Amino acid sequence: MDAAAADQTSEGIVPEAVQRRLLDWYDRHRRRLPWRALPGETPDPYAVWLSEIMLQQTTVAAVKPYFEAFLNRWPRVADLAAAPQEEVLTAWAGLGYYARARNLHACAKAVTERHGGRFPDSESALRALPGIGPYTAAAIAAIAFDRPATPLDGNIERVTARLFAVTEPLPRVKPTLQALAATLTPQARPGDFAQAKMDLGATVCLPRNPKCLLCPFEDLCAARAAGLAEELPRKAPKAAKPTRRGVAFWLTRSDGAVLLRRRPPKGLLGGMTEVPSSDWTETGPGEGAAVGAAPAQVSWQALPGIVRHTFTHFHLELTVWSGRVEESDGVEGFWVSLEELGAAGLPSVMQKVAKHAIKGA
Ligand code: SF4
Numbered sequence: 460m461d462a463a464a465a466d467q468t469s470e471g472i473v474p475e476a477v478q479r480r481l482l483d484w485y486d487r488h489r490r491r492l493p494w495r496a497l498p499g500e501t502p503d504p505y506a507v508w509l510s511e512i513m514l515q516q517t518t519v520a521a522v523k524p525y526f527e528a529f530l531n532r533w534p535r536v537a538d539l540a541a542a543p544q545e546e547v548l549t550a551w552a553g554l555g556y557y558a559r560a561r562n563l564h565a566c567a568k569a570v571t572e573r574h575g576g577r578f579p580d581s582e583s584a585l586r587a588l589p590g591i592g593p594y595t596a597a598a599i600a601a602i603a604f605d606r607p608a609t610p611l612d613g614n615i616e617r618v619t620a621r622l623f624a625v626t627e628p629l630p631r632v633k634p635t636l637q638a639l640a641a642t643l644t645p646q647a648r649p650g651d652f653a654q655a656k657m658d659l660g661a662t663v664c665l666p667r668n669p670k671c672l673l674c675p676f677e678d679l680c681a682a683r684a685a686g687l688a689e690e691l692p693r694k695a696p697k698a699a700k701p702t703r704r705g706v707a708f709w710l711t712r713s714d715g716a717v718l719l720r721r722r723p724p725k726g727l728l729g730g731m732t733e734v735p736s737s738d739w740t741e742t743g744p745g746e747g748a749a750v751g752a753a754p755a756q757v758s759w760q761a762l763p764g765i766v767r768h769t770f771t772h773f774h775l776e777l778t779v780w781s782g783r784v785e786e787s788d789g790v791e792g793f794w795v796s797l798e799e800l801g802a803a804g805l806p807s808v809m810q811k812v813a814k815h816a817i818k819g820a
Pocket of ligand 1: 618621622663664665669670671672674675676677678680681682683688
């Protein structure tokens with residue numbers, strides 16, 4: 460009997476075969492990542508949690524410098540809990556999805572206050588913490604505590620959909636993929652198994668041009684057998700994103716300093732530093748409303764061009780108005796010099812506004 464025949468029955472793929480093949484592959488091909496324990500080392504739950512929060516909707520390459528900076532600055536969860544929220548948001552600036560940073564800080568406080576600075580090791584206790592949903596709880600339970608949990612990220616969705624040739628589209632089919640993935644989770648080395656699936660999805664079972672000839676499931680995979688590998692997982696068409704428009708006010712003072720302010724704590728970019736701006740609406744504010752929203756009544760000049768940025772649910776187009784005051788009395792916000800702007804913690808969209816304004820000035 461050949462290997463594939465032994466590892467498949469009329470009922471389908473044999474989970475033990477998937478586990479054995481994938482863990483063997485992982486022992487040879489695992490990625491080295493700054494947050495990942497080396498073979499034989501005990502994972503640090505704080506590092507695992509920090510990396511999992513940062514990696515949500517963000518690439519490994521983008522996360523690495525932030526992860527290292529956070530860990531250097533706040534080596535333990537209690538250090539992060541003790542930091543002022545503004546400092547955490549400023550250190551997060553540029554990584555996007557800022558609700559994560561606010562929840563990160565709230566979670567560090569909860570772990571310190573409720574759990575004495577030690578992360579709980581069960582999925583249910585992890586899910587009770589701020590910013591930890593089902594995926595992150597399963598990932599931490601598996602990776603940090605070697606619990607037989609089944610995290611389902613984009614990589615694991617893809618590997619699972621292909622291995623079982625699941626053709627229904629995401630996101631509706633997610634519960635099916637979760638259940639199928641759970642049938643494979645081993646009792647031994649579940650943390651390595653979860654990371655092995657992530658690594659296989661990131662390096663072999665790629666969205667386009669999967670490297671099936673290098674895959675430990677090459678002769679087991681139902682999508683490959685059916686010639687469907689590259690088509691899966693299917694995705695339901697996304698609704699078109701609307702466009703919102705607004706005006707950003709680049710106000711400088713006679714000494715060259717520029718006006719910034721902090722956004723309200725809740726909502727989009729909550730608590731982040733910004734260049735003051737009008738509301739962002741589909742029609743834009745119109746000139747009269749924009750003047751009313753400006754931080755000072757000065758002679759404003761619209762700079763040529765538009766700053767474009769895309770958020771999860773909409774595109775944004777900002778016109779930048781430039782103005783100048785001699786004295787900053789009565790102007791709400793705080794002033795920073797152009798040299799200090801890089802350290803002000805501006806989110807990406809506001810970095811674009813600053814660049815546009817400096818270029819156009
Ligand atoms: Fe993915 Fe190909 Fe491996 Fe199937 S055989 S899991 S499609 S890389």
